[in-house]
Amino acid sequence: MTGRKDAQAVRKRPVRPVSAGLVGVLDAIGTGAYVVDEEGCVIGVNSRAEELLGLSADHLVGHDAHDLLHRGPHGRPLPRTQCSMRQAFHAGRTAQAEEDYFARADGSLLRISWLITPYAGKEDDDCTLVVFHPVEPVPESGPPEEAVVASLTELERLALLAETTTQLTSTLDADETLRRLVGLVVPRLADWAIVDLITDRDEVWRAVVVHAEGEALVHRDDLQGPMPPVPQASQMPLSRALRGVASTLAGPQTYDRAPDSGIAVEQRHLFDATGMHSVAIAPIRSTREVLGALTAGRSENTVPFASADLPLIEDIARRAGLALDNARLYQRQRKVAETMQNHLLPQMPGVPDLQMTARYLPAPHASQVGGDWYDAFPLSDGSTALAIGDVVGHDLEAAAGMAQVRNMLRAYAWSQAEPPSRIVERLDGAIQHITDVTMATMIFARIEAADDGTWHLAWTNAGHPPPLLISQDGMAHYLTAGHGLLLGTGAGRERPDATASLPPGSTLVLYTDGLIEDPGQTLDVGLDRLRRHAAALVHRPLTAFTDQLLRRVRPERNDDDVALLALRIPARGT
Template sequence: MAEPDSTDRHERRARAASSARLRGALDAIGTGAYVVDEQGRILAVNTCAERMLGRSAAELVGHDAHELLHRGPQGQPLSTTRCGMRPSLHAGLPAQHHDDHFARADGTLLHISWLITPYALDDGATGTLVVFHTPEQAPPADPDTQRTTEPLSELERLALLAETTTRLTATLDVEEALRRLVALVVPRLADWVVVDLITERDEVWRTAVVEADGDSLVHHEELQGPMPPIPEESLMPLSRALRGAASTLTGPETYQRDPDSGIAVEQRRLFDATGIHSAAIAPIRSTREVLGALTLGRARTTGHFTGADLSLLEDIARRAGLALDNARLYQRQRKVAETMQNHLLPQMPRVAGLQMTVRYLPAPDASQVGGDWYDAFALSERATALVIGDVVGHDLEAAAGMAQLRNMLRAYAWSQKEPPSRIVERLDEAIMPITDVTMATLIFGRVIEGEDGRWELAWTNAGHPPPLLVTRDGLARYLTEDHGLLLGTGVRQSRPDARTELPPGSTLVLYTDGLIEVPGRTLDDGLDRLRQHAAALAHRPLESFTDLLLHRVHPPGHDDVALLAVRTPHP
């Protein structure tokens, strides 16, 4: 449900959630790190950076990082032209430097090495990740890890892990999380990436086989699909990873021996088809179970994967496992909520002379299923009740509250032969003592056919977006008469009633606020957009009118939408 400042409140909550995700990702880094926006203002810092700089997050976030932190060797402020970080930051390019200085809160200097890299933010903008440490903290080079391909530095490794955490936890869609995982590891770490997932029915599915071809990613669907069962005793690398037993470095020679299982046969086919000469395989685990396995392969790149590479892959797979598990749990809960709400929403009655159609659209990402609902039911031979409502919240509790309100309203409307305003007053009086609903908006109306065949709407509005009436000639207006308070405020006052004629062939549209709320736009903008498109579609059959209206107006991914459209008969 939306109150007048609901869009601003939604944006504030989104910013807070984004900042919390950034903070969580940065805290996974073992050294100082912060993220800045395109202007160089600090968006989030980790605990290690707070400790190293002697400043709290509140003292850092929102400030220009260059002005606050960057200093010369003697502690003097640096102009932007002398800053080694600034040009690369504004150009959106990775860079690193091993001899620089940051100012601590107590005025002392911190001698640092830093690395910066572009960083995708939740809102689609690009920021910059800054990772820094004191040079004496830098780990010594391990001669055993030298190879033909250029290894990642420790800072690059930490930056990649931070980006992995943030990008994967920023979505609750499994397919999108897998796309992001693939884009993170190829071509940066390998020529090929293979993802095998264990389904909820304990089947293995080769979900992704992707090759890096220059800057492009090529999906090889012919190598994807169902896999044989996981063998219990197999010592082959992929089998062990899918059991959660171990990470392994391997190559095609491992699978040239007699296969011990169907999975081994599929692995031989993979190596033959891709030309991979070196592979690293790690289990994808959640805190509860093994979800699958992640494989990196080199075909065109020279050199073999090393133990250091395997350690990095394990860290990436661990983060992927947590993100995928969260996405699966979310989708499972969402399916339960959608099923519950779809069962709670009623079937429309058949009313002679009236056409009625309804739609319910859950938001795919921005919120869980909530308290949006519609209802229609016969009151007498010539009167039909229409309801559109929205209970505060986006969860199963809101959906349950919606069911309570709907059933109570039906009982009052059927048993009390009173104006709509009095029915809603009774409902408002009952909310606090006998329901779990905190606040809600709704429109309750009666469509009445007169003796002369004319149709009339009598209604009361409790804090809900106004009904839209569209004539068959495309004249559209909002029914804004006598708007009352939303339910659950505790204020006891008389509610107004309103009446209007419904011309022949006209369409009445009742809807919830998810149809008109667009981030960054005002409610008036959303109302104007809805009115304009409804007028343009007035000549369409009602089913087509409804579907096209939702397609043109509904902001994708923002909020749930319930819609009820009623059309009177043509003369």
């Protein structure tokens, strides 16, 4: 016996739970599949694997997959040194085998073919996906079956679907989803891939026309673009697919008849321009609506598509539909969030003789909103208030907290003719009781012109990176005075004030830590990078200075939002 006895003998250990995204990947695979962690223990399994092995997920998860399942042809445990699957697992590479054996719960052996490949999801640590399929006996006689797409074996077909799922579910960018989709279809299944999408206004847009030329994928931009509307009564293949009716095979002869619509005319032109002799067209659907159609076409490959090929094309199109729908929903959310953020952040006030500009860049993987903010506004005594801050987080909650802090600061600064330190002390005491903000950093300053042509700056710093002052001749240094605790500590200490004269032609930069923090490097490295680039760019107009500074200084590995406020003192004689 090789099944239940071994399953009970193999030690089970606690494993980390898998994400909902990984569960979805396993459920979408049409054959047995499981995922192992970096130690080779099963952390997720689909229902088909449970059925094939006769073991429940509870019996599989937490066990070493090799020890529990892998056997030699006579049912004996397979030494790890002889296991090609184990070798591929440790090497972190993709591999497959046409014949191997797994132990089932009833003691019998399951003859399988398998594919193993590394998998890295958005929410999961690196893990490894194993897809396996029972090897069926080859019939000795009988009529030949219709050809499967590009002569793919059953294992290759299932491996392609598994790859499609992992590729398309690991991005939330619609353009990247389309790029990956055509890369999966061409040249493995077809010489051409065409994607027609239905826009939010129910218009059809031919988004992709790609041709395989050797190893390269060539976009035919001249064949892409707007398409005529989809007629409801048309029985032509593309029209039916775009209505979500059915998948269809077609060829040039399909469109030899008199066209019934403008979209049929475009299809006739497509066949003429590409030389395709056979295509398979499948609807791209989400769970809510039809999103478009996928067309796989052959020109150089002389074997026409057959009806047996349609299920695979349909499966790929269905997975593409789910991925595109997720990407669209995510992009709509980002657009709403971006609009919200733009309304939350203020316009710069006009201050005579003083140039001022500001920028906000969202975190690359967040929803276009965050806790970084800037502000500038006139005060009742004629001076101008400046502020830069960072509420912990980069999500909607952080953005809401940022708006609360900024509005409270404005109210205190306008109504209280006090030094910056006293204003921030009042703010710190208030946010602990009337907001949900737990921690925040900020600089609050006031600036005003002096009679001698210089400008006077007074500020207090609540745990924030120091302002950077660059003289007209490129001398740059940080204003490190006035530094106190961040907001939200409840320490109740008095905050310091600091003052400085800003010479004519100088530039002052207030910024948040997303501009200088780089994982794996010290903060001093980021501060030095900002100082050197600011000094080199100070001769440029303020707008160009600000844009170039962000482009050069923001770390590539940055995963935080960035706010930046820059102002320039007028030079003498201007």
